[in-house]
Amino acid sequence: MTGMNPIDWEWFDGPTAYRVYQRDETGCADIALKLKAKTGRGESGTITCALLPEPSRPGDTERTMQLHRDGEIHQGTFEKVPAGNYKLVVIAEGAAGFSTTISHVAVGDLYLLAGQSNMEGVGKLIDPERPSRAVRCFYLDDRWGVAKDPLCWFNEAVDAVHWRAPRERRADEAKMDRYFRRFGAGLGIRFGKEMYKYNGVPVGLIMCAHGGTSMKQWEPPAGAKRELPSESSMTSDSFYGSMMRRLAATGGRVKAVLWYQGESDAADRAQAAAFKKRFLRFVAALRADIGQPSLPILYAQLNTWLGDAAAFPHWNDIQLDQALVEAEIPGSALVSTNDLSLADAIHLDTSSLKRLGRRFAVLARGFCFGDETCARGPRPIDCRFADADRTKLYVAFEQVNGRLMPGKQIQGFQVANGDENVPIAECRRDKRDGSVVVLTFARPVPRRSVLGYGLGLNPVCNLRDSADLAAPVFRYPLD
Numbered sequence: 001m002t003g004m005n006p007i008d009w010e011w012f013d014g015p016t017a018y019r020v021y022q023r024d025e026t027g028c029a030d031i032a033l034k035l036k037a038k039t040g041r042g043e044s045g046t047i048t049c050a051l052l053p054e055p056s057r058p059g060d061t062e063r064t065m066q067l068h069r070d071g072e073i074h075q076g077t078f079e080k081v082p083a084g085n086y087k088l089v090v091i092a093e094g095a096a097g098f099s100t101t102i103s104h105v106a107v108g109d110l111y112l113l114a115g116q117s118n119m120e121g122v123g124k125l126i127d128p129e130r131p132s133r134a135v136r137c138f139y140l141d142d143r144w145g146v147a148k149d150p151l152c153w154f155n156e157a158v159d160a161v162h163w164r165a166p167r168e169r170r171a172d173e174a175k176m177d178r179y180f181r182r183f184g185a186g187l188g189i190r191f192g193k194e195m196y197k198y199n200g201v202p203v204g205l206i207m208c209a210h211g212g213t214s215m216k217q218w219e220p221p222a223g224a225k226r227e228l229p230s231e232s233s234m235t236s237d238s239f240y241g242s243m244m245r246r247l248a249a250t251g252g253r254v255k256a257v258l259w260y261q262g263e264s265d266a267a268d269r270a271q272a273a274a275f276k277k278r279f280l281r282f283v284a285a286l287r288a289d290i291g292q293p294s295l296p297i298l299y300a301q302l303n304t305w306l307g308d309a310a311a312f313p314h315w316n317d318i319q320l321d322q323a324l325v326e327a328e329i330p331g332s333a334l335v336s337t338n339d340l341s342l343a344d345a346i347h348l349d350t351s352s353l354k355r356l357g358r359r360f361a362v363l364a365r366g367f368c369f370g371d372e373t374c375a376r377g378p379r380p381i382d383c384r385f386a387d388a389d390r391t392k393l394y395v396a397f398e399q400v401n402g403r404l405m406p407g408k409q410i411q412g413f414q415v416a417n418g419d420e421n422v423p424i425a426e427c428r429r430d431k432r433d434g435s436v437v438v439l440t441f442a443r444p445v446p447r448r449s450v451l452g453y454g455l456g457l458n459p460v461c462n463l464r465d466s467a468d469l470a471a472p473v474f475r476y477p478l479d
Helices: 167-180 188-199 239-249 269-289 315-328 350-369
Strands: 009-013 020-022 028-037 047-053 063-066 068-070 073-082 084-092 098-115 135-138 144-146 183-185 203-207 256-260 297-300 332-335 379-385 392-398 413-417 420-422 424-429 436-441 449-453 474-478
Touching: 020 028, 020 203, 028 047, 028 084, 028 098, 047 073, 063 073, 098 188, 098 239, 135 188, 188 203, 188 350, 239 269, 256 350, 269 315, 297 350, 315 332, 315 474, 332 350, 379 474, 413 424, 413 436
Parallel strands: 020 098, 098 203, 098 256, 135 203, 256 297, 297 332
Antiparallel strands: 009 028, 028 073, 047 063, 047 084, 068 073, 084 098, 135 144, 379 392, 392 436, 413 420, 413 449, 424 436, 449 474
């Protein structure tokens, strides 16, 4: 493991360099360690550990403890360690003793990142988010390190479900990935840096996303109550199983889940029809299995699709189901992506992924830390015609941060009556109320029409609020 001298012990279970421990409600975490020293390297002597703030400052308190010995095993726990960065010094006394230092151990907040390619991050590695020691990643090879794009190296994964090459070719393919990969920028690092800027607490990203996966592939195993696997168990035959194993390996608790998935389900009618039910079941199982019934679930609504409409005929269906899920899962919040730019027909580009990371951070501030200055972003709440002729429609939004933007030339709305669209002459923000959009029509809107936002193939959308949270794709019936 990183930060350890292999001659000092046969095995070690505890802090490694850049590991982040999830703090509890009091802002602290327990840091446990257990080791078996090699023969002649302190196995029969006293082993003392010291935990020191890093960097050290005058007046800092050093925590020390002597490991308890049980046969050949030495173990102990630093209890109630406050949020911050530390280094661990392990000293075995005696002629054959040793001293080892493990730096960059942190107590902070862990976030689980899962879903498919837009969460994985496939932006071009041109001007990706710069790494920061405050933001770490638990990579797919179960190694902690500073978070640096790409965060997903599938052929280096511990769990075979992530491999993209046969076992016999995996090592060679992994090496080639390191030489030639040019894509892999994502949203995670920007999200982590925004959270660190907000509260000064180290951030750990547990990356579990995998491109091309459907909601069916993320289904939890059926049957009796599942339990969080032990850190040593190897549940690698499913994406859910791999995720649970990796959660166990990082302590079993996280601050929130960041989720971006649904593209694959939009290609098939049966998959799309089952999407909402599967997502609800996934969230319920995850919360139950890790014992966090109120775990915040922050998820992205699908972005726009620029390709052939026939390839993903249920794209809007998934988007609309995602909008409905928010009301059915307490402690969940949707982040819209329909105004962001793409690198290809389906994937957000690097600059948009950075922007999305910042949007996720706004939601996390509100849902994880109770920050009342952070609303979840514009949500339609009411639609009313201002005149008997039905040519001026007021669309009111709630959960707006500041006011809606832009002030005029708002794009993305449409009104349909059957197969016919009603022309919109003007769309602008109400001059008296910054949470209302006013649509003016060239002719009266027939009854039983439907207002839509962000629907169709490659819509142009630009409605957002002062915190840069965008309005979601939605459909609203007009009486």
